Amino acid sequence: MTDTNSDIRVHDADLRNLRHVDVTLPRGQLVAVTGVSGSGKSSLAFGTIHGEAQRRYLESVAPFARRLIAGAVDPRVGRIDGLPPTVALEQARTSGGARSTVGTFSTVSNSVRLLFSRAGTYPTQVRERVGRLDSDRFSPNTASGMCPTCQGTGTVHVPTEESMVPDPSLSIDDGAIAAWPGAWLGKNFHDILVTLGYRTDVPWSELSREDRNWILFTPDKPVVTVHPVRGAHQIQRTYDGTWRSVSTYLQETLASSSSDATRRRVLSFMDHSVCPTCGGRRLTTDALSVTYLGMAIDELNSVPLENLVELFTGVTSPSEAERLLLEQVIPTVRAAVELGLGHLSLDRPASTLSGGELQRLRLASQLHSGLFGVVYVLDEPSAGLHPTERVAVSELMVRFLEAGNSVILVEHDMSLVAGADWVVDIGPGAGENGGEVLWSGPVAGLSGQDTPTGRALAAPVPPLKGSGSFAVRQASSSLPVRTTERTLDVDTGLGLGQFTAVTGISGSGKSTLVSSALPEVLADAGIRTVHITQQPIGRTTRSSLATYTGLFDHVRKLFAATDDAQERGWTVSRFSYNVTQGRCPTCSGEGTIEVELVFLPGSYTICPDCHGARYNAETLEVTWRGLTIADVLGLTVTEALDVFADEPAVYTALQALEAVGLSYLRLGQGAPELSGGEAQRIKLATELQRSRRVRRSTPTVHLLDEPTTGLHPADVDLLVKELNRLVDAGDSVVVVEHDLRVVAQADRVLDLGPGAGVDGGRIIAAGTPATIAAGGTATGAALASVAVGV
Incomplete structure (x- = not known):
């Protein structure tokens, strides 16, 4: 029996779709x-x-500092009794900056740099000349540590005549200087050249070498009075223009711009080569001359984490400083290895990691935090993990508990749920059909209950295809797939007209095969491909279900075609809540307004003028079939299916949303209100509707990377049903998956391994799910342990 004095008791929670919930958690x-x-x-x-714990913490912070803390939300709860401090580890939405790595994201790099500073082996000349280097000198992201030639990037970007002027047969008037920006700034450079007397109407190649060099490379920045040529009805006004050579413009823009798109454009007009000073190693010569365990810091950072643990634990007779630092590093690195990240290295760019990998890095870094008496709130730590690797997640949570903490786990993996002490099941449905506590108690009591989770606990995996009467589809043809990309060494065939699951432990090469190698193979074969990655959809307040799927464009056309709109001279833009003419001026089309609370985080309330409609009153005077544009945005997908039954362009999108279990969402539902699973399925539905709308003579291959991320088993079944529909229609589906519910229903499984990184990348088993379950691979063992009749 749980001690009620140590319970967390939630009273009257009504955030988002919660229906004034009361629940007790031990x-x-x-x-x-x-x-x-x-x-x-x-x-x-x-x-x-967690929101209430944050609010209480904010109350303890000095008032002037509260507004500096971002991300707090109004928990909308009557009260919570027995609530200790909380630490939330949600799925990472971002990996940090462009230079963020596994080492920086996990904070291990801080200790590693200190190890080199305090315990490194210094060359005599460096020790005599500068003494001991501080830890910043071992970071390519600091002014003192970065190579001065490449600014710590390892690559030099040099504008050349060929990169800036790709077609010398063109004149400047005709666009020879492709590196110039568009719009006003590019015309400004052109007009300054004309004012300076340079020919812009002859082919670039006919200009003298001296003129070409000056235009492209001069460091001079003369200021001249420009008399621009304008149209007859434009204002004729002179101005003083400052000249910058094309290379100067590119280099200054690269150094100053914070726009990724601008930086990509600028870099496209430069040649790139390994830095001649550091040889691509990013650091100063002094930093690279210091070694620890016989390696420079860039060499140690490239060692896989599983090997790094062995190196660090093998250190004998460490100094006191070295011992303290190793005690900081080893637990984090060992935990990362246990969580299936042993194939990563400290220098691996964080931008190349999945959300699940990023979260597991954060989990690993929490182990040595020394916190006691807190509640860890975890968001699907099983994401991206092979079933056999999830044992490590369970062990990690036990370590949190043994340290005197509590764990609240938001999870869809039934193997982890089955190992919990207590379960709170929310439902019965989603959105407006959810928000009720269906069960709060021991897990055993929920198994077999008539709820989606109860049924999933009782039958975690359906019967395997290829066993008994569960026949597989035969491939219409086989496409040869041969690749040695990255760690892959694959020579197999891809069955067209089949549902193929690619499996294997984390880091075995699944995503490389499906997201990198296969698209090239399919493109070479001339096969149309739809590739759905894990990249999230837009989450701004302006993005909604209707806008992201594209159906709102068709809806606005219907309103613009009404007689009323035609008489007023309104076009489709009038019916956008992002355009000044149509939107509510009070909330600028947001539907809500922020209420400033001075020393507390802001709160949002429904706009008092449009009452959440987003549009001004005049725009809402136009109706289509008795509905205003705001009324349409208020429809659920189910309601909209009836309204737009005879409008194919809209109906097709709605069908796709219904097929993946999103019929309860409203068309105007903002992206920030969507869960991770909902956002993923909206992206899938957007692609699936295109396949419904466009019938092709050539079948399509659909490539998906872990599409079940964030999905409950009941939602997984809906997704698999839709993917099977595509295959039944003649297409092919290839998914990277760890979810055994999906693997069990595939026609063919390609199992990669046997290990991760350089120890993976090979197909160790191929066949039906039943065949894989009878084999000796990790995936086979996982299937056999839970499958019915195996």
Whole structure:
């Protein structure tokens, strides 16, 4: 029996779709929060419980500092009794800056740099000349550590005549200087050249070498009075223009611009080569001359984490400073290895990692934090993990509990839920159909209950294809796939007209095969490909279900075609809440306005003028079939299917949303309100509607990278049904998957391994799910342990 004095008691929680929930959670135990995607799990665990802990912490912070703390939300709860401090580890939405790596993201790099500074082996001349280097000297991201030639990037970017003027047969008037920017600035450079007397109407190649060099490379920045040529109805006005050579413009823009798109454009007009000073190693010569364990810091950073643990634990007779630093590093690195990240290295760019990998890095870094008496709120730590690797997640949570903490786990993986001490099941459905507590108690009591989670606990995997009467589709043809990209060494065939699952432990090469190698193979074969990655959809307040799927464009056309709109001279833009003429001026088309609370985080309330409609009153005077444009945005997908039954362009998009289980969402639902699972399925539906709308003579291959991320088993079944529909229609589907519910229903499985990184990349088993389950691979063992009748 749980001690009520140590319980967390939530009273009257009504954040988002929670229906004034009362629920009790035991402290000092592992509590799983379950439910279908969008049911309210995250609203309870993160928005309410962690949100209230944040609010209380903010009250203890000096008032002038509160506004500096971003991300706080109004938990909208009556009260929570027995709430300790919380630490939230949500799925990472960002990996940090462009220079962020595994080492910097996990904070291990800080200790590694100190190891080189305090315990490194210094060459005599460096020790005599500068003494001991501080830790910043071992970072390519600091002014003192970065190579001065490449600014710590390892690459030099040099504008050349060929890169800036790719077609010398053109004149400047005709666009010979492709590196110039568009719009006003490019015309400004052109007009300054004309004012200076340079020919712009002859082919570039006919200009003298001296003139070409001056235009492209001069460091001079003369200021001249420009008399621009304008149209007859434009203002004729002179101005003083400052000349910058093309290379100067490129280099200054690269150094100053914070826009990724601008930087990519500028870099496209430069030649790139390994830095001649550091040889691509990014650091100063002094820093690279210091070694630890016989390696320079860039060499040590490239060692896989699983090997790094062995190196660090093998250190004998360390100094006191070295011992303290190793005690900081080793637990984090060892935990990362246990969580299936042993194939990574400290220098691996964080931008190349999945959200699940980033979260597991954060989990690993928490182990040596020394916190006691806190509640860890975890968001699907199983994401991106092979079933056999999830044992390490369970062990990690036990270590949190043994350290005197509590764990609240938002999870869809039934193997982890089954190992919890307590489960809170939210539902019964999603969105407006969810938000109720269906069960709060021991896990055993939920198994077999008539709820989506109860049914999933009772039958985690359906019967395997290839066993008994569960026949597989035969491939219409086989496409040869041969690749040695990165760590891959694959020579196999891809069955067209089949549903193929690519499996294997983390880092075995699955995503490289499906997201990198296969698109090239398919393109060479002339096969149309649809590639759906894990990149999230837009989450701005302006993005909604209707705008992201594209159906809103068709809806606005219907309104613009009404007689009323035609008489007023309104076009489709009038019916956009992003355009000044049509939107509500009070909330600028947001539907809500922010209420400033001075020393507390802001709160949002419904706009008092448009009452959430987003549009001004005049725009809402135009109706289509008795509905205003705001009324349409207020429809659920189910309601909209009836309204737009005879409008194919809209109906097709709605069908795709319904097929992946999103019929409860409203068309105008803002992207920030969507759960991770909902956002993923909207992206899938957007692609699936195109396949419904466009019938092709050549079948399509659909490539998906872990499409079940964030999905409850009940939602997974809906997704698999839709993917099977594509294959039944003649297309092919290839998915990277760890979810055994998907693997069990595939026609063919390609199992990669046997290990990760350089120890992976080979197909160690191929066949039906039943065949894989009878084999000796990690995937086969996982299937065999849970499959019915195996």
